[in-house]
Amino acid sequence: MTTPRKPPTMADVARVAGVSPMTVSRAFKQDTSVSEATRGAILKVAEDLGYVFDSTASNLRSQRTNFVAVTIPSINNANFADTVGGLSDGLKERGLQILLGYTNYDIVEEERLIEQLLRRRPEAIVVTGGRHTERARRLLENAGIPVIETWDLPEAPLGHVVGFSNADAVRGMVDHFVARGVTRIAFIGGDADRDTRGTDRRSGFIAAMRAHGLDASRLIAAGAPPISMREGADAMGRLLDSLPDTQAVICVSDLSAFGALTECQRRGVDVPGRISIAGFGDYEIGAVSVPTLTTINPFPRDIGARAAGLIVDLFSGAQTDPARIEIEPELLVRGSSV
Amino acid sequence: MTTPRKPPTMADVARVAGVSPMTVSRAFKQDTSVSEATRGAILKVAEDLGYVFDSTASNLRSQRTNFVAVTIPSINNANFADTVGGLSDGLKERGLQILLGYTNYDIVEEERLIEQLLRRRPEAIVVTGGRHTERARRLLENAGIPVIETWDLPEAPLGHVVGFSNADAVRGMVDHFVARGVTRIAFIGGDADRDTRGTDRRSGFIAAMRAHGLDASRLIAAGAPPISMREGADAMGRLLDSLPDTQAVICVSDLSAFGALTECQRRGVDVPGRISIAGFGDYEIGAVSVPTLTTINPFPRDIGARAAGLIVDLFSGAQTDPARIEIEPELLVRGSSV
DNA sequence: ATGAAAGCGCTAACAG
């Protein structure tokens, strides 16, 4: 049975331990001056009483929550999960905890989420991307805490940035293909601009193709972002039907690229013999599939780890100016491309 | 520039709006008696001042945080992400927010995490699995909030349960193979018992094989849980080398099953012609791969959604007794098995 | 529909 009586407070622990509440408070902190003997005794009393420290009171009084708010587009995405993992591990040593929310790739939802998160008084906020609603920008600017935009290199950052240019990364991929003499290149991506990183990748594709004087119109819309494996497969089917002379296809992610690969397998279309396939993100699947997938590794975990390091430096005073940490994505040429 | 002056409080809003702080407080709630005119005026003043409601103060005074704590083994797992998604969506309408932490498949880490989460005074806690350290059990029992164990059917539940029997699910898979005349069946899983669900699946495999009077010793240890695609591929390589007459292999997850499939493709081993492969979890990859993967769908999103519904019912008083909601996993026979 | 007083459980600030 759950005991319906009120849970013990610090005052209860103090009374039983025969000290003042302040000493109990100190015993629960690190680096505070309490004799080891009293600390041990206090912690024992606390454990015996079933006392659990109450952060809500601590948060209010100390005006510190140890929260770092983080927004990601989707919780079900290995790339963003890696970024959160890097963040979480980098912050946990400092006793900072992540308050996570997801936007479903929607900047209006992001605005709602940011406001909800700021009410919890996080000490820093990490957001994915550099595009936000006007009100979201205002909320972030006025929050009085470090703001870190990631997975992008916004032209007018709100504060700090840890990211890379999605457009440039895809440009590098196009350059790679063109250098190999591959010129009839298609792009499979989302059919809406909700996913701003996907949109940037498509823009990078178009710009790069035009820079080479090539036809940039082989754009296959695969559905509403994020594009699933299934949608990648369907898009590949349409591409093979409508533009059969295509030599290579760049997909907005490894997931859609894998779907595209399977469609080729189903149709007996040789990859990379008849068509090359490339993805984005260096998801695990691309390293294991047959053939392995040519892709771009944006080092998602590093993005999180660098953001965490930045927050720690900001709190310690080691960093004061707005930081702009650029991650260099790596082109991984593998079995799915010539 | 960030303004270093103190952010506005309700008292500031009240002063400017010409009302008492209490009226401002009411204006920020729903279903409270404030005239629409005053509410509108107050919200406008608040927005103009850049006031952001302070949950930390509200939490302390009202003894309500609107947090539901959730622990999952890994943030980078589509199954658990789906459960969190179901939970999150089911709770958000009621204004409840998820406080998420991951245990890295380690019940000692889980204990630390549970204590940290309880300090934030969540109003309910959802944990993955039914195995916990003694201290974690005590913490949960004494927390005075609803405890929901998921992804398992523990014999001695701490409170509520939304789950299924991992052992029984795999048993059904074995029965399916045996009914088709397939008897030389192997199991690929983790080499440690950290992942209790993986361990239960292996136990279910062994029990089912023995029940059929079959050899249950074809167990391939693929590494420390969770098993990656790569580890699944390596394990399949060892299986093909050491026990080449194996007719079917059941993998602890679709990810390892896909890895195993790719190893067969690399070696030119026909699937399912020479060997059948089955996974667990109904990950997206199993529906798209060539061939598609035979698997078990445990309805991860439903687990989260049912847990959310339970919490809502518990809060509203519609449910009072300990609930035991059993999810019925579904066997999906697909292209990778005969 | 609105207001006044009190206090949630901790800790900053100061004292010793």
Place this chain on the structure above:
DNA sequence: CTGTTAGCGCTTTCAT
């Protein structure tokens, strides 16, 4: 190393 006092910003409770 330990204690005292006051108060963080809200909301409960009780009025009107």
